[in-house]
Amino acid sequence: MSPDIGEAVAEAFRQEWGRVVAALIGMTGDWDLAEECAQDAFAQAMKTWPRDGVPRRPGAWLTTVARNRALDRIRRGATETARLREAATLSVPSDPGLDADDSGITDDRLRLIFTCCHPALSLEARVALTLRTLAGLTTAEIARAFMVSEETMAKRLVRAKHKIRDAKIPYRVPPAHLLPDRTAGVLGVLYLLFNEGYSASVGADLVRQGLCAEAIRLARALSQLMPDEPEAQGLLALMFFHDARRATRTDGAGDLVRLEDQDRSRWDRGEIEEGTSVLDAALRRGRPGAYQVQAAIAACHATAADVADTDWAEIAALYGELVRLVPSPVVELNRAVAVAMADGLEAGLALVRALEESGTLSDYHLLPATRADLLLRLGRRDEAAAGFAEALDLAATDAERRFLTRRLAEATAPD
Amino acid sequence: MKYMMLVCADEATEVSPEEAEQIGRAADAWVEEMTRRGIRLTGQRLRPVSDATTVSVRGDEVMVADGPFAETKEQIAGYDIIECADLDEAIEVAAKHPVATFGKIEVRPFWVE
Numbered sequence: 001m002s003p004d005i006g007e008a009v010a011e012a013f014r015q016e017w018g019r020v021v022a023a024l025i026g027m028t029g030d031w032d033l034a035e036e037c038a039q040d041a042f043a044q045a046m047k048t049w050p051r052d053g054v055p056r057r058p059g060a061w062l063t064t065v066a067r068n069r070a071l072d073r074i075r076r077g078a079t080e081t082a083r084l085r086e087a088a089t090l091s092v093p094s095d096p097g098l099d100a101d102d103s104g105i106t107d108d109r110l111r112l113i114f115t116c117c118h119p120a121l122s123l124e125a126r127v128a129l130t131l132r133t134l135a136g137l138t139t140a141e142i143a144r145a146f147m148v149s150e151e152t153m154a155k156r157l158v159r160a161k162h163k164i165r166d167a168k169i170p171y172r173v174p175p176a177h178l179l180p181d182r183t184a185g186v187l188g189v190l191y192l193l194f195n196e197g198y199s200a201s202v203g204a205d206l207v208r209q210g211l212c213a214e215a216i217r218l219a220r221a222l223s224q225l226m227p228d229e230p231e232a233q234g235l236l237a238l239m240f241f242h243d244a245r246r247a248t249r250t251d252g253a254g255d256l257v258r259l260e261d262q263d264r265s266r267w268d269r270g271e272i273e274e275g276t277s278v279l280d281a282a283l284r285r286g287r288p289g290a291y292q293v294q295a296a297i298a299a300c301h302a303t304a305a306d307v308a309d310t311d312w313a314e315i316a317a318l319y320g321e322l323v324r325l326v327p328s329p330v331v332e333l334n335r336a337v338a339v340a341m342a343d344g345l346e347a348g349l350a351l352v353r354a355l356e357e358s359g360t361l362s363d364y365h366l367l368p369a370t371r372a373d374l375l376l377r378l379g380r381r382d383e384a385a386a387g388f389a390e391a392l393d394l395a396a397t398d399a400e401r402r403f404l405t406r407r408l409a410e411a412t413a414p415d
Numbered sequence: 416m417k418y419m420m421l422v423c424a425d426e427a428t429e430v431s432p433e434e435a436e437q438i439g440r441a442a443d444a445w446v447e448e449m450t451r452r453g454i455r456l457t458g459q460r461l462r463p464v465s466d467a468t469t470v471s472v473r474g475d476e477v478m479v480a481d482g483p484f485a486e487t488k489e490q491i492a493g494y495d496i497i498e499c500a501d502l503d504e505a506i507e508v509a510a511k512h513p514v515a516t517f518g519k520i521e522v523r524p525f526w527v528e
Contacts, residue, residue: 166524
């Protein structure tokens, strides 16, 4: 097989796996059968594409082959549920050799996304199912990405599929009155997936690092499937901005590098541009939401030449908007930092103090660390040192402790 | 698809007579609506766990104990059998039950061979 064909099959797999599986589940109602037939279709492509060339519409070709395979198995009586017998009476699909057009095949991916992310499934199961059925990762890969045994992951997937069948979780896009809630749930799963990849250290398993790319692919598909949902675009844009900075957020030792210390020349310009255009399109709809606002904040950072060039007043205003949309003390803390940069350190410090008095984040190490950072900038070194020491007591990971130890040393170093 | 709704609440919660009456009226309205929609097939409120008896047989011995099979923070206060198109409809029906606002409702599909 020529490398071109191999790459074409790999590309088709990345782009079309979810669509083929979704169509087959829609047709048969059998998740395992759908996956097996999709696998068969890709195996068939490996055999025939080198000989016949890549079809004009690979997705339609693969879906047709998978569908024929399913019909075949149903007719041979390999599967016996009523749903499948019903499916077997469907008309015989067109010959895949004719390079079938997309038109006869509905895109069921949106139904699949909503079913995979149904709130009646555990969050772990939602994530695993999404990666298996929509992104096409193997059970072994998903197990490695989430650092559990393959056996544990296989059980998790089987259990989720059984619940879908036995509790009758519907395979559909939710009706209008459920749609806002369920869409938020889907976006939450995709963002979690992205963050799992984002938090992976440099030495982490490649599959785990690859979760960012999978999350972006899925978010892109979702925003295409739900063009009227600006939050889907907002999430996609947010992922682009974060991903653009991914390579610079840790150093060689795996320690976190602060935004202000990151090498901005290494940020991915292509991703920043793509994020900007996706975000602009979303904002033009005039229906802001938490993901769009977070993306707008990330855009301010991503497009600034350095810390001084950053539009902190805009960022402070956006955090104010975010607090209104999703009230949270962590967002308040971020707003305090932006206010310190925009309106002066004392103004930011006052907001941090107010948060401390409210007592809501009393065991969050970034609260005293932020206070200490502002105090250090104000030249109040003793108070800053006390704050970093407090933060050190609360820090949970080694990387955080190393970072805070460095900051404490800065505060106590002689001038 | 048939589901069983296990209606659970903390029996220790103090409820004033007015509140009890209000919950009762809301429950009656729920039963009326779900029966009319052909969703609720049957159901029953249960006596508290202080009236429960747990029975088990090990070997030839029938063991009888006072109280529920498990000590839990919330107890089964009643049940309803509902017939729904799918889990989404069952969730909607359970969410409308007045006990859902202060207790919990477990929705379990029937075992179908």
